[in-house]
Amino acid sequence: MFDRLFYREKGLFLQSFHPATVLVYLLVLLILSLIYDHPLYLLALFLLLALLIREVDGLDAWEGFLKAGVFLMLVVMMVNPLVIRAGKTIIWHGPAVPFLGKLDISMEAVYFGAASSLRLLVIISIFCLYNLMINPDKILNLFSGVAGKSVLVMTLATRLFPTMVRDLQRIREVQQLRGVDFDTGNLWQRAKKYSGLYNVLLLSSLEGAMEIAESMQARAFGSGRRSVYSRNILRPRDFFCLGGSLLALLAAVWGLRYGYGRYSFYPEADFLIKDGTTLAVLFIVLFYLSVPLILSKGWKHCRFLKSKI
Structure with missing residues (x-):
């Protein structure tokens, strides 16, 4: 039952990246999930992660992660409206409760709870993808020389x-x-x-x-300088993925500088799409983050691309 939650070598393209490349890519995803407040951006990250997990044949494992995530999501969505009173749009006037006061639930509080829950699901999905994409031994081997x-x-x-x-x-x-x-x-x-x-x-x-x-x-462990049986090699696919990750991070930082990716919930919720630039920045970030997914599809269906990456 628990075996599907751990890494299993399946010979898939997304499992062939250099461990440092995977770490950088997942770190960029994690940073974006933490700095983005906009529900649309968080939803886009969640859908991208779903496609990546599907590509690495990990939907069964993801289901186990989501069960815990959905439970926490429901808890956040129920508790947040009860303790946050900053919203203006009141959708339910509740009774007065000792130590808590009058329970007035606002639409903004419900909205904020849903967005926070979505962020939680994105972070859980990132760790699920980590378990599916990379062998933990390879990650630790990166630091074995030190x-x-x-x-x-x-x-x-x-x-x-x-x-x-x-x-x-x-x-x-x-x-x-x-x-x-x-x-x-x-x-x-x-x-x-x-x-x-x-x-x-x-x-x-x-x-x-x-x-x-x-x-x-x-193997005479500890008797001298450590030797290496196999080495991880950086290939063109790794450079493409690293470049896409860094460009996505730069595009996200540029967008946040001008307010694209930020969202104000209180006292009144902002418009979900203010202008076309909101969608343009989101598309650019998603395109760069989709480089591993695009390469995986090309590796499956294009022999020329498969021979080059």
Whole structure:
């Protein structure tokens, strides 16, 4: 069940970027999601992320992230109108409540809660895309030359939970093939069945730790300068993606300087589209952010482009 939330190598184009490229791209997306207030801009980022997650074949994993995100979204949308009283357009006059005063819900407060919830969904989707696009070991290897031992500890720590989940699922399947039914019996009987399951998991984890230690010793870890088995190479696709990310960030900063991307909720909500420049800036930012998506489509359908990037 949890296995789909972790990185899985699928041989997809979006998984072939240099880890530094992916970090820069996702960082730009995260920055834009934090500095943009305009609901239309946040919605556009959310739709772009949906297309990217679909392209990396991660809709199942995204569903798990969205379940938690939608719950938090509903909480924000319900709580915000009750505590924010700055809006002018009152849509419901409520009773007086001790310590809170009169509960007057304004349209601006509901609007602000919805926009904040949308921002939350965008941020959650960015982290989901991170899990789907890049192997965490490659990210940590970027810093291995600076702090090799610390990176090793972090690598082992980040692999601990996914490895235990996979081992637990594998052990459970083996036990079921031997006739063990974990869903039948009373509470005590099921507890005994699961205790045997966790005993095997503990033994498997200890054996895995011994194998890692033996492997490190066989590779003479810590005896000298660290060697590298494989290197990540910057390819044309990485330069295109990096260029698009930086241009999108520059276009966004330029637009924010002139008020495009900002939005005022209180005391009265602004117009969603003030003029054509609002849409023009949004289109430019989205175009540059869509470079990985465009390259992925071209890589699938154009042999010439596939040979060049």
